[in-house]
Amino acid sequence: MRWLAALLLSLSAVALRADSNLPPAYWSDRQLPDPRQEAQAQALMAELRCLVCQGQSIADSDAELAGDMRDLVRRRIAAGERPAAIRSWLIRRYGSWISYRPTAEPAAWPLWLAPLALLALGALLIRRRIRLRGKA
Amino acid sequence: MIAEAGLAALWLAAGLAALQLVLMIGTLRGATDAGRAMRVIALVQGALTLVAFAMLLLVFATTDLSVALVYENSHSAKPFLYKVAGAWGNHEGSMLLWVTVLSVAGAFLALFSRRTGERTLIAALGSQAALALGFYAFLLIASNPFARLDPPAFEGRGLNPLLQDPGLAFHPPTLYFGYVGLSVAFSLAVGALLTGEVDAKLARAMRPWVLGAWIFLTLGITAGSYWAYYELGWGGWWFWDPVENASLMPWLAATALLHSINVLAARGALKAWTMMLAVIAFSMSMVGTFLVRSGVLTSVHAFAIDPERGTFLLGLLAVYVGAAFALFAVRGATLKEGAPFELVSRETGLVINNLLLSVILGIVFLGTLYPLLVEAVSGEKLSVGAPYFNSVAGPLALLLAVLVGVGPLLAWRRERRPVLKQLTVPALLGVTALAISLIIAPRIGILPRLGLTVAAYLAAAAILPLTGRNPLRAPLATWGMVVAHVGIAVGLAGMAANAAFTQETLAVTKPGERLAVGPWLVEFSGVTPTAGKNWTAVEGKLLATRGQGLVTLKPQTRYFTDPPTATNEAAIATFWNGQLYTVVGKSDGEDGWQLRLWWKPFVTLIWLGGALVGLGGALALAGHLWRLRRRHGASAEWHRERYA
Amino acid sequence: MSRAVRFAPLALFVLLVVSLIWRLSTPVDPTVKSRMVGKLVPDLVVPAAFPGQPARPLRNASCGPVVINFFASWCVPCIAEAKKLAELKRQGVPIVGIAVRDRPEDVADFLARNGNPYAEIGSDPQSKVQIAFGSSGVPETFVIDPYCTIRHQHIGAIDEGDVPTIRKQWEGLRK
Numbered sequence: 043m044r045w046l047a048a049l050l051l052s053l054s055a056v057a058l059r060a061d062s063n064l065p066p067a068y069w070s071d072r073q074l075p076d077p078r079q080e081a082q083a084q085a086l087m088a089e090l091r092c093l094v095c096q097g098q099s100i101a102d103s104d105a106e107l108a109g110d111m112r113d114l115v116r117r118r119i120a121a122g123e124r125p126a127a128i129r130s131w132l133i134r135r136y137g138s139w140i141s142y143r144p145t146a147e148p149a150a151w152p153l154w155l156a157p158l159a160l161l162a163l164g165a166l167l168i169r170r171r172i173r174l175r176g177k178a
Numbered sequence: 179m180i181a182e183a184g185l186a187a188l189w190l191a192a193g194l195a196a197l198q199l200v201l202m203i204g205t206l207r208g209a210t211d212a213g214r215a216m217r218v219i220a221l222v223q224g225a226l227t228l229v230a231f232a233m234l235l236l237v238f239a240t241t242d243l244s245v246a247l248v249y250e251n252s253h254s255a256k257p258f259l260y261k262v263a264g265a266w267g268n269h270e271g272s273m274l275l276w277v278t279v280l281s282v283a284g285a286f287l288a289l290f291s292r293r294t295g296e297r298t299l300i301a302a303l304g305s306q307a308a309l310a311l312g313f314y315a316f317l318l319i320a321s322n323p324f325a326r327l328d329p330p331a332f333e334g335r336g337l338n339p340l341l342q343d344p345g346l347a348f349h350p351p352t353l354y355f356g357y358v359g360l361s362v363a364f365s366l367a368v369g370a371l372l373t374g375e376v377d378a379k380l381a382r383a384m385r386p387w388v389l390g391a392w393i394f395l396t397l398g399i400t401a402g403s404y405w406a407y408y409e410l411g412w413g414g415w416w417f418w419d420p421v422e423n424a425s426l427m428p429w430l431a432a433t434a435l436l437h438s439i440n441v442l443a444a445r446g447a448l449k450a451w452t453m454m455l456a457v458i459a460f461s462m463s464m465v466g467t468f469l470v471r472s473g474v475l476t477s478v479h480a481f482a483i484d485p486e487r488g489t490f491l492l493g494l495l496a497v498y499v500g501a502a503f504a505l506f507a508v509r510g511a512t513l514k515e516g517a518p519f520e521l522v523s524r525e526t527g528l529v530i531n532n533l534l535l536s537v538i539l540g541i542v543f544l545g546t547l548y549p550l551l552v553e554a555v556s557g558e559k560l561s562v563g564a565p566y567f568n569s570v571a572g573p574l575a576l577l578l579a580v581l582v583g584v585g586p587l588l589a590w591r592r593e594r595r596p597v598l599k600q601l602t603v604p605a606l607l608g609v610t611a612l613a614i615s616l617i618i619a620p621r622i623g624i625l626p627r628l629g630l631t632v633a634a635y636l637a638a639a640a641i642l643p644l645t646g647r648n649p650l651r652a653p654l655a656t657w658g659m660v661v662a663h664v665g666i667a668v669g670l671a672g673m674a675a676n677a678a679f680t681q682e683t684l685a686v687t688k689p690g691e692r693l694a695v696g697p698w699l700v701e702f703s704g705v706t707p708t709a710g711k712n713w714t715a716v717e718g719k720l721l722a723t724r725g726q727g728l729v730t731l732k733p734q735t736r737y738f739t740d741p742p743t744a745t746n747e748a749a750i751a752t753f754w755n756g757q758l759y760t761v762v763g764k765s766d767g768e769d770g771w772q773l774r775l776w777w778k779p780f781v782t783l784i785w786l787g788g789a790l791v792g793l794g795g796a797l798a799l800a801g802h803l804w805r806l807r808r809r810h811g812a813s814a815e816w817h818r819e820r821y822a
Numbered sequence: 823m824s825r826a827v828r829f830a831p832l833a834l835f836v837l838l839v840v841s842l843i844w845r846l847s848t849p850v851d852p853t854v855k856s857r858m859v860g861k862l863v864p865d866l867v868v869p870a871a872f873p874g875q876p877a878r879p880l881r882n883a884s885c886g887p888v889v890i891n892f893f894a895s896w897c898v899p900c901i902a903e904a905k906k907l908a909e910l911k912r913q914g915v916p917i918v919g920i921a922v923r924d925r926p927e928d929v930a931d932f933l934a935r936n937g938n939p940y941a942e943i944g945s946d947p948q949s950k951v952q953i954a955f956g957s958s959g960v961p962e963t964f965v966i967d968p969y970c971t972i973r974h975q976h977i978g979a980i981d982e983g984d985v986p987t988i989r990k991q992w993e994g995l996r997k
Contacts, residue, residue: 473849496839499835500839503832554844
């Protein structure tokens with residue numbers, strides 16, 4: 043089910059739409075010199091959704107805006123800002139949609155409660171199937 | 179002429195499906211006795227759809243541009259293989275493939291099912307016909323693959339180079355054999371619910387079908403993941419994209435079904451759960467087809483969308499799945515379960531396996547549809563992606579992997595031996611792996627670390643069923659189980675290694691400069707322009723070494739004109755202990771080029787594991803079929819013991 | 823098996839179908855709206871598009887009411903929009919332009935070809951201002967009130983029908 047043109051066109055292809063004449067921002071395609079910071083930056087970039095190519099993270103997207111956002115993330119992490127703060131800052135501007143990691147807002151609680159709820163439900167359904175030792 | 183023949187065959191097949199359904203209803207109500215007639219009709223129906231599909235292949239092979247579909251999706255300059263593969267590389271053609279597999283599966287069901295009760299088989303054939311009928315209607319009314327173009331076109335439009343890849347050509351048929359193969363399990367379950375004959379005999383009849391479909395799904399998903407990895411140039415192998423999830427959900431349901439069937443076959447228990455899983459598995463296939471073609475979810479994989487078609491598919495989905503769930507609700511009360519299972523027994527192990535797989539399935543389902551549900555209720559937009567799925571499904575999958583090592587060691591009914599003693603060596607191996615990972619890689623995440631631990635443990639534990647006996651005398655089905663479970667361990671090791679040890683170097687590089695990635699030193703020689711049949715490219719040349727020897731890699735950025743797109747062709751070098759994955763990106767406006775290099779230790783284990791899982795399934799299927807043939811007519815008692 | 827358990831799958835499925843019907847009838851809106859509407863304008867200093875001209879802090883004594891238009895010389899819909907912006911300028915609405923990812927020469931070229939409706943033009947070579955506004959593409963237009971608060975966002979090119987709307991929005995904010 044993954045084989046039609048649209049699939050490939052969006053992911054690996056850079057549609058030759060109107061693009062600016064400027065080269066990519068400095069930190070959009072360069073790694074930070076400190077490997078710890080770079081790892082933090084990459085982890086964050088993988089969790090931020092690209093606003094242009096909406097099925098990708100900014101880490102994978104070829105869109106210019108994605109490159110600029112990568113530049114922004116790296117600069118801020120290099121300046122010492124924590125990834126969570128950068129994510130919140132972006133969420134305040136674009137809404138929770140931009141974060142692939144569901145936030146702590148009430149709308150997302152069912153997601154986090156679901157695993158426990160499902161396990162509990164399952165345990166309830168099978169409780170009569172298993173004879174625990176000691177019970178008749 | 180050919181196209182019209184195909185269309186006529188399709189209409190005839192649809193008519194026969196309707197007849198089959200009517201006969202089923204008549205026979206079950208006692209008005210007639212059409213068992214033999216139904217079998218013949220099912221066979222003819224299968225043959226007719228094969229004819230229709232063959233006609234479609236023919237018009238694509240000859241690039242008959244008077245057929246609209248060929249005009250839209252083919253081109254006279256396409257290599258022959260891709261001309262033919264183009265037949266299923268579009269919406270209408272793939273739906274025809276779907277229907278063909280559906281009706282051919284029905285034909286095989288009619289031919290080969292000797293072990294099911296007669297009434298159940300008739301009901302199942304009727305259910306299969308009902309399924310086919312809806313999809314015939316969809317094809318004939320809303321997605322006619324044989325529509326003519328008048329006047330015929332001069333040249334086709336479909337020379338999209340991205341579709342001309344062997345992996346992509348064979349991916350759909352492999353997956354469709356899986357998705358649609360599950361329809362037989364669905365029909366058998368529906369049939370058994372109608373007749374009330376839910377028992378061990380049914381389970382043994384269903385098992386080869388489920389195994390067969392599951393093998394195709396496993397291999398199809400594994401191949402799809404590898405294709406995406408090497409073709410799309412971002413170094414990842416799974417994105418938890420909605421369409422990827424749509425392909426995973428039937429697999430999860432089928433895996434749970436496979437194991438549940440074993441309990442039903444061996445002990446006549448877990449009737450309700452097994453029937454429900456059989457219904458859910460094919461329902462997930464249909465939900466997946468709907469999601470991918472309707473535009474309902476944002477995905478890079480979504481097809482060109484037609485909301486009208488989406489509505490038709492939703493209608494089919496609502497009718498089929500709704501009817502099956504309603505049947506379950508009404509008839510579920512008649513499914514009597516036996517005595518509870520002992521705590522330490524294989525049955526209980528399989529119940530917990532079922533539970534964990536179902537919970538994982540529920541989580542993937544909820545996560546995929548949650549943004550839609552939230553927006554429907556409150557208008558708010560949120561995203562659910564990899565961080566959610568990894569952190570929630572990951573630990574559950576690890577827990578499941580631990581139990582996979584224990585379950586096969588347990589006896590049916592009640593395990594009295596101290597089984598945990600057998601696991602001492604695997605547990606020690608796991609702890610050793612954990613300790614080594616702490617020493618050589620103190621900074622990796624907890625999930626990858628646990629993944630490595632569990633993989634080491636499971637690789638040893640999975641082999642235990644073959645020890646303590648002559649391995650050559652062990653049944654083929656046992657070998658299949660062992661190979662598949664070892665495959666899980668191997669795949670898990672690959673996933674964990676990839677997450678823990680991948681190193682990436684990303685830099686804007688000028689010719690002559692060197693970059694380090696992992697143990698490798700890579701020199702960038704510069705870029706040269708090249709060209710292919712329908713593309714021009716910028717090709718980078720990289721010389722990589724890690725001590726001895728020199729490896730040359732030539733990643734490209736290709737530019738196509740028809741349609742205008744650019745793609746990244748990664749250059750990958752594979753070694754015994756990993757892959758060097760290289761991509762060349764954009765120019766910085768001067769003489770520097772953006773290079774992205776990864777060293778991915780043991781990443782190929784991911785797909786090797788998937789292949790092993792599929793191989794294990796094939797061995798188990800071979801074992802079951804061989805035994806069926808040899809022992810056709812043997813007593814049920816004998817079977818129950820041998821399936822331990 | 824209790825009736826609740828037997829009917830639960832069907833009930834859940836009905837819920838699912840209802841949501842899918844809803845989704846089919848309300849097509850997906852891919853635009854990402856800014857959450858900065860109602861909040862203060864970002865506290866940034868935007869450099870001028872042309873060298874030699876002063877940079878402008880977004881928050882200052884005379885914040886607005888003003889219309890801020892994000893545009894670019896490489897943005898195709900911006901060409902048609904330029905005429906509508908000229909119309910707004912004729913009606914007395916002050917417009918500040920911010921050129922996203924653009925070189926001065928390309929901006930000059932664009933203005934020469936399509937007219938200059940802007941009172942001032944800033945430059946945003948790395949989309950920093952755009953991101954700070956919660957804007958996700960060009961062209962986009964924001965209306966700012968005298969208290970430096972963003973009051974309206976308009977996504978996409980301004981067309982005939984939008985000109986009076988924006989004019990009214992701006993007028994309504996005048997003290």
